Amino acid sequence: MIGRRRFLGLLAGASVASLAGPRAFAIGPRGRFRIARALYQGGNSEPHPDALRRLAWEIILRTSVDADYDFPAVRLDDPALFATPLVYLSGDRGFNPWSEAEVANFRRYLTLGGLALVDDAAGRPASDFNLSIRREAARLFPNAPLARLPDEHSIFRSYYLLRRVGGRVLVSPYLEGVQLPAHSPILYCRNDLGGAWARDALGRWSADCVPGGESQRQAAFQLGVNVALYALTLDYKQDQVHLPFIRERLR
C-alpha cells in the first residue's frame, strides 16, 4: 500500500499548489457531463425549468467539468436513462406510484452506478412529494431506507467543504440518502435546490432564498456542484491522500 504517511510526505514537498490546470473537454457532446431530468406520471416533474441550466453554468464556471446544457427528460423505465449516470428528480407535489418496470429499471440504474438527486420543491415540511418519494424509495431499496447522510459523507467534500445545506427554503438542515456499499445512489434534499438555482427570462433569481438570503443560495449552488463532482468522482475525496487536508480545513 502507498500509505497515508508516504503521501503526506509527498504532498509536504509538493511544488505545484493545486489540482488546477488547463481546461479539458470531451471529444464529443455526448462525452460531456450531462444531467438527465426524470419524468414520472402525476405531479410536476419540472417545477423549475431553468434550474439545471443555471447549475450547469455554475459547474462549468467553477470547476474543470465539461458540462452539457442539454438535459434530456427520461422516463424511469427507459433504457436511455443509462446514457446519463446522473438524474435530477424534482417535484412540488405528490405523484403516482411508479410502475414495476420503472422501479426495476431505476433500481438497476442506481445499483449499477447511476445517481439520483431528488429535490423536494414543495418548500414545506408536510409535502406530498416527500410522501411519494419516500414511498418509492422504499420500493427501490427496501433494505436501505432513506436516512440522514453523515457530515463526513463525500457529498459534503467532493469540491466544497460544506457545513450546511442550502436551498430556496430550509425545510431540513441535512441531506438524506440511500447508502449502498459502493456509493449513495439517492441523494434527497428537501430545501428546493432548483428554486435557489433558477433564474427568470431576464436573468433575475426566480425566488428569494429564505431565511438565509444569498448565502443560502450560494450554499445551494455549492451543494449542486458537490453533487455533480460526487457523481463524477464518488469517494475520491475519501482517498488517503485527501483526508489530512480536508480534516485540517474543517477544523
Add this chain to the structure above:
Amino acid sequence: MSAEWLARLVGEGGQGWSRARLHVRQFEPWMLAAILAVTVAAVLLAAWGVSGRRDVPRAALMVLRLVAAALVLVLILGPAVELERATRRKSHVAVLVDVSRSMSLDDGGKTRYAEAVAALSGPALKAFLDGRDADVYTFGAGLKPSTREGLETTAPEETASDIGAALADLARRQQDRDLAAVVVVSDGGDAALAAEGDLSARVGDWPRAPILALLAGDAASFKDVAVVHPRAQSLGFVRHALSFEAVLAVRGLAGRKLVATLKQDGAPVQSQELTPRSGAEELPLSFSFTPTRPGTFLYTIEVPPVEGEATLDNNLVGFAVTVRRDQIRVLLLAGRPSWDVRFLRSQLKRDPNVDLVSFFILRDPDDPAGVPQDELSLIPFPVSELFTSALSEFDVVIFQDFGRRQFLTATHLENLRRFVEDGGGFAMIGGELSFGDDYVGSPLEAILPVALATPRATTDATAFRPVLTAAGRRHYLTRLDPDGAETESQWNALAQLDGVNVVGPLKPGSVALLEHPRLKAEGRPMPVLVVGSAGRGRTLALTVDTGWYWGFREAGQGGTNLAYQALWRNAVRWLAHDDGSKFVSLEVSGGSGTLPVKSRLMARTRRNDYGPLAGGRVTLSLTPASGGAAVGSARGVTGADGRFELEVAVARAGFYRARAVLEEADGQAVDEDERLLAVGGEGEELADPAPRPELLARLAAATHGQVLEASGRPPRLDEAASFRAGSARLVPLWDNAYVLSALLAVLAGEWWLRRRSGLH
C-alpha cells in the same frame, strides 16, 4: 614359573602349554572357615600333646603332624592346574581416511589428503599398522573399502563428510570381528557432527573400539572467508522488503577489512563492511532489499577473494527468489472529472488486486470558486514527486484526458519514459487533451504504441462502433470468449461510441485490437485500441472517452458490463506483466542429488481463455545463470494437455535459468516464462572447511581413544583381545599317588617316632 615348567611338574610337559593357572575347589565361605578352624585346632592339639615332654623329639613330631595336616588340607581343597595352549595373533584395526572435497584444500604447501596419506606411513602409524591387521576405508558421504596402496591413487572428491555415518557403517561391516581400534584420519569437516553437543548418544552405533584420531590440515595457518548458513525466503512480493541473512565465517584473518555484497542478478544492491577481531569469528550478515518488479531473480551474497584463502568456493551463496505482486499499483491521472474517468476509477477500485492512487484536475486556474481556498477540498498536486521519486512505486500509469501543459516538464516525461522502459506499464485514454500536440516530440511520444496525428491533433465526434481486429480476437485484453468468432460477435454487439481522437498509424511492433470503421491512418484503418511495448514495459492507447458505454450504458440496454470489466481487468494485468496474463508458464523440478542430476522442465501453455493450448510451439532451454551455452534445449509442440517437457542432465553444480518461450508459427515470441534452478553440488562441504581438531578430540574422548600426532609416538593399546584360546587341560594336583604316599609316609613316620619315644 613358566607354564611349561609347571606342566612338566604335573607330568604334562612338552605339549606347548602357553599359560597355566591354579584352581582350588570352590567352598562356601563358612565351610572354608570351618575347615581352617578344624585344621588349626588339630595342629594346636598336636602341639599340646607333646608340650612339656623332654623325652620325646618334639620338633620332629610337630613337623610331621603339620605336614600331615597340610596334606589333608590339600586333599580337601583339591587344587588343580589349568593348562592352556593359546596363540597370539595380530590385532585388528580399521583405518578411515576422509576423502571429502575439503581434504583437497591446501593449508600450507600440501593438501590435507596428501598429509593424511603420508601420515599413514609416518612414525605414529606405520609401525602401528604394520604390526596389525588393518582394514582401510575411505569415507565421504558413505564408507568405501580401500587399501593403503589404493589411497595413493584416490582423489578427495566426495561432496560431504559424514564421520558419524561412516563409523556406524563400519560397525555394521565389522560386527563379527573384534576391533582393537579405529584410526580416523580427517580434517574434522563434519559440521553436523561438530554441532552435536554430546556424542555419547552416537557412540552406541559405532564400533566398540577406541578411536585414534589424526588431524589432517593445519588449523593454525588456515585462512578462509566463508559465507555460511544462508537464509532467505523463496517467495517475495514487489515493494515488500526481502531479507537475506547469512554468517560470515572468518578464519585466520583477524583485523582484515571485508566487504560483503548482496547482488541481484549480478548487480550490486547493498554492501556491508566487517572486520573480524579474532582469528576465528562468525559475523552475522543481514541485508534487506525491496524488489520493484516481479520476476525470478538470483540473489547472491558475495565476499571478494582474500589472499591466501583456502578456497574461493565458499565466498558466495545464492538464493533463487520469485518476486510477485501482492497488488498492482496504478496511478490514474485525469485532466477532468468525466463519466469515463468515473467508471474506470470505480472499476479499478473494485478490483481487489489493484491498489489505485488517482488524481483528478477538479478546477481550472481561472475558475472562480467563489469561496476562499480553505473552503475547497482541493489538495496540492505533487507532480514533481510523483514523476521523480514516487514513480517507481507504481506498476501502471494511466493518463486519461491529461495534458502535459502546466504540469509535466520534459524531465517528468523523460522519467515516465524510463519507468516504462524499465518494465512499467503506461496507458493513454482518449479525451481532448490526450494524444495532443503538446506530446509531439516529447519522450512520451516515443513510448506510445501509436503515432500522433500530423500536422496537428484533432478529434472526430462522429458516433462509431469499433471493429475488432484478428489480433483482437485472440489477445488477452479483448478476448471475451474462447471462440474468436464469439468474441467478435460480442464486441460487435456493444454500444456505439461517441467520438475518437484522431491518431496516426501503428508503430512498428504494436498491435491494433480495435480499429475505426471509417477513419484511416496512412491508408489503413485508424487504430482505436492499441497495445505495444517500450523497452521492458508495455503500453496501451485507447483513443476514445466514451469507453464507459461498454459498461454502464451497455448494462442498461439489456446487455452486461462484463466486456468493460474484462477489458480493464485484463488491461491492468497485462500492462503490469502479471503472471496471470501469461500464456506460458514454466515448472521446474529436480536439481538435488549427486551430479549429474536430472532436471525436468515443463511448459504449460494456455489459450487466451486459459484453457490448455494444444499444438503450441514451445522452446525450452536451461542455461547457466552466469551465462554461457545452454546445457539443454528443445523445441516442440504441446500436446492436448497444453504441456511440453524437457529432461536435462546437469553435470555441474550452480544456478541455472530455465526458460520457456511460446512462439507463433513464424517464430515470433508470444509469451515467455522463466525460473531459476539451483543444481546440487558442494552443499555444505566447502561452506566452512576449517580443520576441526576439537571434533576429533571429542571423538577420541567419547570412545576412550587418543588424538595422534602424525610425527608423534605410536598409540598404546590394551591388546588383550589379541590372545585367542586354543586347547586346555585341567590337571588335579591332589588326585595322585604322590600326595597319598606322602601322607602315608608322614603318618607312618609320626607313628614310628611316637612309639620309639614311648608315647601312645
